[in-house]
Amino acid sequence: MDVQTMAIESVLRGKKILLLEDDVLQAQSLAFELEEYGVEVIGPFHVSEDGLRSAGRDAVDAAILDVHLFDGNCFSVADALMRRRIPFIFLSGHERRAMPDRYRHVPHYLKPFAGDDVTAALSLAVTDRYRHRP
Template sequence: MARVLVVDDEALIAMMLSDLLAEYGHETVGPAHSEGQALDLVASTPIDAAILDVTLGDHDCFAVAEALGQRGIPFAFATGHGAQAMPDAFRERITVSKPFDFEVVRRLIDELVAPQTLP
């Protein structure tokens, strides 16, 4: 079972992701509804992977993405704007489109929590 941070400012979407994670045998960390909540969780909670909503009200999640990246925690973005709207620094990261396709989310979670192998 992996511990997956869910960051989304829309409570219903966060709840849906949490339900999917539970269905797939994983534990939800959070969910966090703001950048501040997410950063607190990253600093204080063991996390194996994360799904980050790009737009959090009038903020974005990029500080959270940087914190996760510094800790080597795999993550993916969720957005309704498409990968082309991502800043250059994050354009190569996995991005899943909203509204979610449940099968795509399942594969995404599997990919994020798969054991990492060293080259």
């Protein structure tokens, strides 16, 4: 195990991460990878309503949000997480410029993405708690 992997694992182990992703294969792949780091995955959820319910009810440390879902977008979930000061990152097939301005500070990864990039960004989000958040 390399140094970066060990550092990510030390941050993520035992954390509860909400996963909102409508692509079943990507959701399974992300969940598996997160579990390899010792994460407890909440979800994956495929529609915003389920993610929103979980974001309001479950104790989560951070979240990974697919921007476009079967039932629209994830912005209601993102707003709920922001109100609770829970860090999250976006996954999307669309460029950042298509995102509302209120999410400028949120890490944004284009699909397809490397799993290591996502877990590294997630570990930074968990430790930083968006120090630069407005």
